[in-house]
Amino acid sequence: LWDVTTGENIATLEGHIRGINELSFSADGRVLASGSSGAILLWDMTPYLDPITISEPERNTADINGDGIVNVLDLISVASQLGSVGTNLATDVNGDGVVTILDLVSVAGMFEATTAAPSAHSQTTLTAAAVRGWLNSARSLEISDPIMNRGLVILEQLLVSLTPRKTVLLSNYPNPFNPETWIPYQLAEDAFVTLTIYDESGQVVRTLDVGHRIAAFYESQSKAIYWDGTNEFGEAVSSGVYFYHLSAGDYSATRKMVILK
Template identity: 40%
Template sequence: MRLRATGLSAVCLLLVAAPAANAAPGGEADRMFDSGPVNKLAWAPDGGSLALAASYGVEMVDAVSGDTRWTSDAGMWCTSVAFASDGQTVATGSAAREVSIWDAATGDRRAALGGHDGWVRAVAFAPDSRTVASGSDDNTVRLWDAVDALPLAELRGHTDWVESVAFSADGAVLASGGVDRVVRLWDVETGALIGVLPPHDHTVMSLTFGLQASQLFTGGLDGAALLWDLDTLELDLRMDGHKFGVACVSLSPDASVLACASGGPDICLWSTADGSEVATLTGPAMGATTVAYSPDGAMLAAGGMQIGLFLWDMRDLPDPPVALAWDVTGDGVVDILDLVTVAQSFGAVGDGLPGDVNDDLTVNIVDLVGVAAHFGESVTGAAPSFGSPHSAHLARDWLYAAREHEPRSDLPSAGMRVLEALARAPSSASTSLAVYPNPANPDAWIPFRIDAPADVTVRVYATDGSLVRELQLGTRHTGVYTTRGRAAHWDGRNERGERAAAGRYVCEVITGGSRAVRSLTLAK
């Protein structure tokens, strides 16, 4: 789904709120405030106002009328802004190498916290509305008492600028990331480093915790938004497809959608359940570099140095896809891996077992045939099903066990038919799966599977053999990459950024030492 912002330049009327011909679906027009350049923005906890960090200082804007409530001079370029959860104060960082604490109602400066030796690039309030974290060009993270205007701790470990800081919902953990590409996790009480995530391929620009303290979303200039499991320090989900680096991420209040601003004309919305794209918000030609959901999730605000402030009504967006009960692996598609996962748990007894899809507290052949009955289903409706080198052999074993099961009425006939088909399939599999196009745009997703961690490269060739585009996806872990959030995405452009002509192309997927070739058709 694509929503288009009103096609006005940043120099316009103060507020555009009347329905227009280019209003978003559902009749709700987008709003645009002529606020001037916006570096960062933050919603007040009550959703009634927005604090803006800009070159001229900090500004408080009414979220409904667009009227300026107050403006204060931050001394120098204002880089970042954060609201305290009690709504009483606002923190900003600036080129003046200090953190300023402002009265949210009046704009009076309550404190100026100095000590950094470089620009303060990022600020964040802890849930207690008292502790503030800051990240700086001096490669340090600092903690401050915003009430008593005192330094609390200096956290060292980054080797380059710190671009983003974020507190967990319980305030116990602080995450920081920046130009050194690494996200570091700190114990707020002791200041100790408690974890380091595998690096992005480029600068980490934005961080936000999930509703659970074990979930962290990160966005980087490598064009990826990532979901991490902080219990294992491993990657859970990758959301690719941004044409530019991800400058800012914002999680919806119910944690179902992640909004990503990348500096281009589009803001991408991703399902946090499976990484599929929920919608694309299309704004002005010069794109947004900061984005934030309102506290109730009804509005999404975005800003940038060239565009001022835009707001979208999110209530007309489609609901994000719901995870499939039969998708045991949680990768967005019911396939052979789900069957294998269930089979590996045969005999397990207990509550909440991943393979116990019928919730009878036991994983057995009934669960496997139940999964098989939904083989090929996907949360996106586009991901293909496939076999594996050993799928026929495994399917014959499962089919034998199913035929021995009594009563047979427990087993869905559709599942039995799938097992019979798998048992007859040739025992071979390609690394590359069937390509599926975007029905609305001239681009395509190229799914693939890898059996061991490997560097993945996708090359698109014209029918005369000339190379059109090469996509370096970097290292991918063992698994299937079939959904729109995980498959390789070709935007339909060549290496020079020009739109490729509609027609037939050949794509080659190279994973480690193996390669596979598929054809694709690019729509107009």
């Protein structure tokens, strides 16, 4: 046997009394079979194998949830632990013992190229206000690291994706309904929001003062305006066509809905 790299003779295997016709290694290279007329010998190759050390691939510290990709979910994980102090914290990306805005920006800086836009799922827990706050905190620091500078760019892109391009009143759901419904909308700018509900004759049925709202998507049941189908006196209104009017800053719009009992 020779070392294929150095050409050095490793061992001489003796046992056949006739010429060897065939040689074959096992799949793991630990057994050599040699065949000659009337004899097959098996040789243990283990002593001649160089030990192979298999090491675990180095884990990306920014992949907080260990799913193999750095994205918005990892960002949310770090944000939920901001201010935490301790050792071996998964969200302490830079390993300084405390979870800070630096860890969050570092995670953003290691986003995959296609993960800057949040999924519908992550939008339920990620808001434009939160991202804006992160950016304000990060910009107050002196950052020169290329990865962290990229993180700032990613956060800016994320803020854009979480902010509607225009304010719009959407269709309520369900519609027709009985007795409750949700009225979704989008705000391109912060505004005081009011929803007024009218009957077919134009009489005000209910006014819902939503209050000041930041620019964001208000489309899920937890964020949309809720109406329980009652008037200002808490009385259930009758079946019929109703109109809902949204006022938000300089924006106003009206849409139709139907109560069907």
